Amino acid sequence: MSEMKERKDYTKGPLCLSGRGVTRIFGSGAKANTAVDHVDFDFHEGEFVSIVGESGSGKTTLSKMLLGLLNVSEGEILFQGKPRDISTRAKRNEYWKGIQAIFQDPFASYNIFHKIDAVLLDCINMRGGKNLPYEKKVEMMTEACSFVNLKFAELTNKYPFELSGGQMQRLMIARIFLLKPKILLADEPTSMVDACSRATILDMLLNLRDETGMTIIFITHDIGLAYYISDTVYIMEHGKFVEYGKADEVILNPKAPYTKRLISDVPKIHEEWDLSTVDLSDDQY
Amino acid sequence: MGKVMLEVKNLKTKYITRFGEDVYSVDGVSLKIEEGKSLGVAGESGCGKSTLALSMMGYYFPPLHYISGDIIIDGQNISGMDPDKVRTTVLGSEIAYIPQAAMNALNPTMKIIRFLEDVIHAHEPKATKAEIRERAEERFADLGLGKEVLDRHAVELSGGMKQRTVIAVSTILSPKVLIADEPSSALDVTSQKMVIKMMKEMMEKGYIRSMMFITHELPLLYNVTDDIAVMYAGQFVEYGTAKEMVFDPLHPYSHGLMGSILVPEEGTRGMNLTAIPGTPPNLKRPPAGCRFAERCKYATPECFYTAPAEKMFGENSTRMYRCLMSEEALRAKYAEEGGASK
Numbered sequence: 001m002s003e004m005k006e007r008k009d010y011t012k013g014p015l016c017l018s019g020r021g022v023t024r025i026f027g028s029g030a031k032a033n034t035a036v037d038h039v040d041f042d043f044h045e046g047e048f049v050s051i052v053g054e055s056g057s058g059k060t061t062l063s064k065m066l067l068g069l070l071n072v073s074e075g076e077i078l079f080q081g082k083p084r085d086i087s088t089r090a091k092r093n094e095y096w097k098g099i100q101a102i103f104q105d106p107f108a109s110y111n112i113f114h115k116i117d118a119v120l121l122d123c124i125n126m127r128g129g130k131n132l133p134y135e136k137k138v139e140m141m142t143e144a145c146s147f148v149n150l151k152f153a154e155l156t157n158k159y160p161f162e163l164s165g166g167q168m169q170r171l172m173i174a175r176i177f178l179l180k181p182k183i184l185l186a187d188e189p190t191s192m193v194d195a196c197s198r199a200t201i202l203d204m205l206l207n208l209r210d211e212t213g214m215t216i217i218f219i220t221h222d223i224g225l226a227y228y229i230s231d232t233v234y235i236m237e238h239g240k241f242v243e244y245g246k247a248d249e250v251i252l253n254p255k256a257p258y259t260k261r262l263i264s265d266v267p268k269i270h271e272e273w274d275l276s277t278v279d280l281s282d283d284q285y
Numbered sequence: 286m287g288k289v290m291l292e293v294k295n296l297k298t299k300y301i302t303r304f305g306e307d308v309y310s311v312d313g314v315s316l317k318i319e320e321g322k323s324l325g326v327a328g329e330s331g332c333g334k335s336t337l338a339l340s341m342m343g344y345y346f347p348p349l350h351y352i353s354g355d356i357i358i359d360g361q362n363i364s365g366m367d368p369d370k371v372r373t374t375v376l377g378s379e380i381a382y383i384p385q386a387a388m389n390a391l392n393p394t395m396k397i398i399r400f401l402e403d404v405i406h407a408h409e410p411k412a413t414k415a416e417i418r419e420r421a422e423e424r425f426a427d428l429g430l431g432k433e434v435l436d437r438h439a440v441e442l443s444g445g446m447k448q449r450t451v452i453a454v455s456t457i458l459s460p461k462v463l464i465a466d467e468p469s470s471a472l473d474v475t476s477q478k479m480v481i482k483m484m485k486e487m488m489e490k491g492y493i494r495s496m497m498f499i500t501h502e503l504p505l506l507y508n509v510t511d512d513i514a515v516m517y518a519g520q521f522v523e524y525g526t527a528k529e530m531v532f533d534p535l536h537p538y539s540h541g542l543m544g545s546i547l548v549p550e551e552g553t554r555g556m557n558l559t560a561i562p563g564t565p566p567n568l569k570r571p572p573a574g575c576r577f578a579e580r581c582k583y584a585t586p587e588c589f590y591t592a593p594a595e596k597m598f599g600e601n602s603t604r605m606y607r608c609l610m611s612e613e614a615l616r617a618k619y620a621e622e623g624g625a626s627k
Binding site: 054055149164165166167193194195196197198199200202203221222223224225226227228247248251252261262263265266267268269270271273275277278279280 | 328329330331428429430444472473474475476477478479481482483485486501502503504505507508509531541542544545546547548549550551553554556558559560561562564
């Protein structure tokens with residue numbers, strides 16, 4: 001084990017995004033399906049939050065509501081202490097300047113007809129850099145690319161599909177670096193890249209947080225990864241948060257049976273992996 | 286030493302692209318799996334893991350082409366066999382394959398029983414539907430899937446169920462070797478565990494006699510397989526038992542790979558992840574020297590023009606690594622760095 005990294009405590013900062021009784025119900029009447037069920041949360045500025053749960057636990061529905069892509073059935077979301085208002089297009093665009101997302105599938109995240117330059121230039125223009133001289137823009141793009149260990153000179157005039165999955169995901173982070181939103185929502189950004197690129201991407205997200213002080217909401221089903229990267233962990237089961245708290249407390253000393261099961265289901269290196277806890281005739285999985 | 290179920294000797298295959306260029310995706314791989322044993326293959330995306338699996342089945346279709354080498358399944362050499370003959374005599378009964386996108390492998394318009402009829406008919410044209418159903422029901426019940434699954438369509442099953450169904454269908458003829466290509470990468474942890482448990486049970490009950498498991502999740506390999514091979518740019522760079530590979534990796538690449546493991550255990554949080562910079566070489570023009578040299582921290586000028594051979598080491602010389610540096614020199618380097626790996 002090499003030397004321990006010092007991490008600043010970000011969980012005491014001012015509130016950035018919070019929710020009170022946030023609920024989403026799909027369908028109605030007898031077929032109503034509550035995907036997210038009265039959840040409360042407080043995300044602070046600069047905090048690295050993970051939302052962990054299995055497939056179908058409501059993680060993605062929650063993230064879509066946070067992004068404003070889905071309406072909230074009940075409850076409210078507060079952005080920087082004030083109720084979030086995204087009722088008109090202009091207000092929604094304003095909100096999206098403060099919140100950005102990285103999605104699971106990097107191959108589906110880019111417009112295949114746009115070159116990488118266009119992707120990055122778009123970000124600069126959106127941040128009000130439309131009238132900057134081109135040299136200045138190139139300088140900014142080069143800086144953003146070097147932040148994610150890519151070389152802009154090699155990328156210019158290429159299309160996104162000429163890159164590997166890990167490189168595409170890193171380019172996504174370069175975009176976020178240029179946009180500097182208040183909140184970044186990362187929905188399983190590493191589940192489609194291999195273990196080696198995953199480490200690079202995680203370290204870049206941590207650097208991004210330290211450099212810009214943005215709140216990062218990380219959605220994942222990999223509890224080991226959540227433990228490594230986050231300050232706070234929320235465990236989600238059937239649309240509810242069954243447990244939340246500091247990463248060390250939740251992972252090393254889990255209280256909820258669901259959390260215990262999730263942890264026991266991850267293959268370990270230093271402990272025996274107990275296969276007898278699963279029942280093959282269980283129809284749910 | 287048990288009976289050798291699968292032996293691959295110096296297998297070389299290539300892709301021919303639409304511009305007529307050759308891509309040497311599997312370049313001299315040798316391996317051996319004994320009865321009742323499993324081999325894990327680890328490596329990053331694009332290193333040739335899946336191509337190796339496809340090549341081992343002897344089922345070549347353009348753009349994949351066979352160059353040289355032997356594939357011996359239980360004494361029978363299948364390399365260079367006619368693809369149609371491979372389909373009716375080898376696939377399914379000798380060697381079975383679970384593809385990476387198994388979730389999408391089932392035709393949504395067909396009931397599960399139809400896939401089983403398809404598989405069995407290819408090998409036993411005379412089998413009747415009633416016989417097939419009886420065999421399928423027995424096998425499915427034994428694997429905890431329930432015989433009602435047989436009359437369902439793929440869309441009615443959850444991700445984990447679909448994956449287990451695919452495994453049950455592809456192993457209905459009790460193959461000697463099962464090649465599982467990332468069977469659990471798209472599943473959450475609980476479903477993944479069920480898939481693994483089912484595969485282990487199949488092994489115990491003798492439905493499959495040996496297994497090759499491909500994934501990039503190292504903690505999983507450590508818990509599932511007996512041996513681990515690390516693949517890089519079309520070649521195996523290191524080979525050993527699971528325990529040796531995880532706790533004592535020797536090749537600089539496997540060393541880096543083991544440093545990127547994340548598990549929910551104490552100490553993970555303060556760990557420095559060791560990411561390997563750079564990207565794998567372009568296999569259209571494989572480098573003349575060591576393929577890892579460009580990304581290797583310890584590379585010397587010699588590494589760039591001398592290709593390392595496979596070297597055996599360890600107790601009874603059962604481990605293999607492919608590096609110009611000696612075992613002692615590499616260990617000294619790692620010790621110098623403060624033993625970043627556990």
